[in-house]
Amino acid sequence: MRRILAIAWLHLKELFKSPGTLVMMFILPGLFGWIFGGISIESGQTKPVIDVVMNEEEHSTEIFNLLKQNEHYQWNKATLKEAKEHVEEQDTVAAVVIPTDIQQKVVENQPLLDVILRSKTEDYLALEPHLQGTANLIIRIHHTVEESNSTTLPDMLEAAATSKGVAIEKQTIQKDGNNPVEMNLMFVGFAIMFMMFGLSGAASTILDERIGGTWGRLMVTPASKLQISLGYLIAYFLMGWIQFSVLMIAMNLLFETTWGNLTYMIPFASLVILCVVGFGLMIAGMVKTKQQAGAIGAVLIVSTCMLGGVYWSIDLVPEFMQKISLAVPQSWAMSGFKEIISGSLHPATLIKDTLALLGFTAGFFLIAIRGITFK
Amino acid sequence: MNILNVQELGKSFGKFEAVKGVSFSVEKGESFSLLGPNGAGKSTTINMITGLYPPTSGSIQITGVDVIKNPKQAQKSIGVVPQEIALYETLSARENLKFWGRMYDLSGNALEKVVDEVLEIIGLTDRAKDKVSTFSGGMKRRVNIGAAILHKPEVLIMDEPTVGIDPQSRNHILETVKRLNNEGMTIIYTSHYMEEVEYLCERIGIIDHGELIACGTLRELRESIGDRSRIIISLDNEGSHHLEISSLLEGLAVEKDILIKDKLLTVFHKEPQAILSELIQLVTKDGTKITSVEIVEPNLESVFLHLTGRSLRN
Numbered sequence A: 001m002r003r004i005l006a007i008a009w010l011h012l013k014e015l016f017k018s019p020g021t022l023v024m025m026f027i028l029p030g031l032f033g034w035i036f037g038g039i040s041i042e043s044g045q046t047k048p049v050i051d052v053v054m055n056e057e058e059h060s061t062e063i064f065n066l067l068k069q070n071e072h073y074q075w076n077k078a079t080l081k082e083a084k085e086h087v088e089e090q091d092t093v094a095a096v097v098i099p100t101d102i103q104q105k106v107v108e109n110q111p112l113l114d115v116i117l118r119s120k121t122e123d124y125l126a127l128e129p130h131l132q133g134t135a136n137l138i139i140r141i142h143h144t145v146e147e148s149n150s151t152t153l154p155d156m157l158e159a160a161a162t163s164k165g166v167a168i169e170k171q172t173i174q175k176d177g178n179n180p181v182e183m184n185l186m187f188v189g190f191a192i193m194f195m196m197f198g199l200s201g202a203a204s205t206i207l208d209e210r211i212g213g214t215w216g217r218l219m220v221t222p223a224s225k226l227q228i229s230l231g232y233l234i235a236y237f238l239m240g241w242i243q244f245s246v247l248m249i250a251m252n253l254l255f256e257t258t259w260g261n262l263t264y265m266i267p268f269a270s271l272v273i274l275c276v277v278g279f280g281l282m283i284a285g286m287v288k289t290k291q292q293a294g295a296i297g298a299v300l301i302v303s304t305c306m307l308g309g310v311y312w313s314i315d316l317v318p319e320f321m322q323k324i325s326l327a328v329p330q331s332w333a334m335s336g337f338k339e340i341i342s343g344s345l346h347p348a349t350l351i352k353d354t355l356a357l358l359g360f361t362a363g364f365f366l367i368a369i370r371g372i373t374f375k
Numbered sequence B: 001m002n003i004l005n006v007q008e009l010g011k012s013f014g015k016f017e018a019v020k021g022v023s024f025s026v027e028k029g030e031s032f033s034l035l036g037p038n039g040a041g042k043s044t045t046i047n048m049i050t051g052l053y054p055p056t057s058g059s060i061q062i063t064g065v066d067v068i069k070n071p072k073q074a075q076k077s078i079g080v081v082p083q084e085i086a087l088y089e090t091l092s093a094r095e096n097l098k099f100w101g102r103m104y105d106l107s108g109n110a111l112e113k114v115v116d117e118v119l120e121i122i123g124l125t126d127r128a129k130d131k132v133s134t135f136s137g138g139m140k141r142r143v144n145i146g147a148a149i150l151h152k153p154e155v156l157i158m159d160e161p162t163v164g165i166d167p168q169s170r171n172h173i174l175e176t177v178k179r180l181n182n183e184g185m186t187i188i189y190t191s192h193y194m195e196e197v198e199y200l201c202e203r204i205g206i207i208d209h210g211e212l213i214a215c216g217t218l219r220e221l222r223e224s225i226g227d228r229s230r231i232i233i234s235l236d237n238e239g240s241h242h243l244e245i246s247s248l249l250e251g252l253a254v255e256k257d258i259l260i261k262d263k264l265l266t267v268f269h270k271e272p273q274a275i276l277s278e279l280i281q282l283v284t285k286d287g288t289k290i291t292s293v294e295i296v297e298p299n300l301e302s303v304f305l306h307l308t309g310r311s312l313r314n
């Protein structure tokens, strides 16, 4: 046991003393995550803007609150003049004018809300149903007020704005939950890719060790082959975990991302890391020099990451590509991570992903062991 | 008692036979050397003895343990200094020594203590904290040896431990090895420098083309060439003196005792002074010019030359 730990510790120490590996493992992926994360956060934050032209009447505030319930848009209060300018300069999608004589309009069945826009953009088309719905709500509430006469229109509107039963709210939650999952998956994808680079780089030092003689020296110490293999394995596995957790924590601090239920996340990530270690060792077992390992590794990693949906969601590619993606481990890893991060934790999917990854891991290690011992 | 027994050891790489049925044995406390030119099969033999390569044929016992059947058991009692500098260059000398010590089950205070001792022995106490990559070739070689003696092995096996270093480091290493041997450690040493071997080793095996062509003490090996000195005459052309010199030496030597190669005439003779002037006359008779004359006392180079017709160095 001591020997195993000594070997593992030695290689971890070596790793942290090699600047190249550190750059590959932490700096590059950090940079990637920061840039791409920044982009998606930015685009997430620039919600389309709608101006709302208010008036002095009490109901206008309540209607504004009703409109504001749709969080896909940013609702700003503005004067009519400002609103017109913004529309003209395309700073806003549209401007909604709340009429002063709303009661009269309802009675006379006139259009309730005036909308100012330059053209019917997609954003506006998406907005239209919401405006329609809001208008309908106002009319219905108005009728109720007429009948009961017990409450005033503004009170009722307020009640509607704060009530939870409005259909819009549900929709909002769903969409809200979706975007961060995509973004978190993107970070996980980066982490996987750079882990593959980092660990295949680390594993290929075995080739240097063969040439340098430390491998041979290790073989003629009383340390058994099993102890030596376990030592290396633990070292690479820990390297993988250190890299993965550092990246995940960094992304968490930078972008407040979440990683789902850790009771699922930790074992699943462990399996993925083990699979990546197997991949790195397999490459080391297939080639003769570290340079070859670097070249072949890069080609294999980038292409399989593309196929496996690390750079973009696998749902976006044609069906036959989706079929091909099943042949690379990343697709299963991403699928599993998606289940865990989104919180849906669909058991059948998770089990399938786990089994597939176990299969890949076993295959990689078999090829690695053959390659490394038969040379 | 024999601490090492090697019988009919053979190793082929594909069709190429690198070692062909080598047998020898080493007694406890002895220092034994394998001497041979580049590619003779020294490392291959050593690597089989240490359990790194499985032999194609033959058997090896170290301290009575069968190396082929039970390598991990045998490896506990040996220290191995590989021909390469087998160290982790990004780590310090101390870290390297500690790591290799742990592989031999040393730990804690005992480990710290032997690491200090070994650093003292190899003369690197004040550089212990520096990365090995910053060391000179000689210093690396010393750490390379240090890593093999931490666990005080019964047998220290060294494969050309002084290759490519300055004379000072070499002397330091040779003295260290001699001291370890005097303290009772059995030494197995390979080299293609006969001076080292003559200084260090009681018994010597000469290996060439994978075969052990001679084996014995220095005295025995010298006697095998009749304790004859060598007369080495450099010529300005190769001439055709072979037969005449043979007749001069008639009764004293056979044809094998005269070599002409690369404008060098080598004659083995017991009393070089007695025949020197006659020899020079013979050689210069046809106008051949002599550029230098040297008389060399019988040594291992002579033995090797006599056995193979080639010099050790190439």
Ligand SMILES: Nc1ncnc2c1ncn2[C@@H]1O[C@H](COP(=O)(O)OP(=O)(O)OP(=O)(O)O)[C@@H](O)[C@H]1O
Pocket (backbone or CB within 6 Å): B013, B016, B018, B036, B037, B038, B039, B040, B041, B042, B043, B044, B045, B083, B160, B192
């Ligand atoms: N792994 C190998 N595969 C194929 N041939 C090998 C291998 N190792 C050694 N040889 C060959 O076996 C022969 C003996 O090599 P070896 O390394 O034992 O020589 P050596 O006496 O140690 O030489 P040197 O003084 O250069 O170290 C050489 O011809 C070498 O090319």
Ligand SMILES: [Mg+2]
Pocket (backbone or CB within 6 Å): B042, B043, B044, B083, B159, B160
């Ligand atoms: Mg050698």
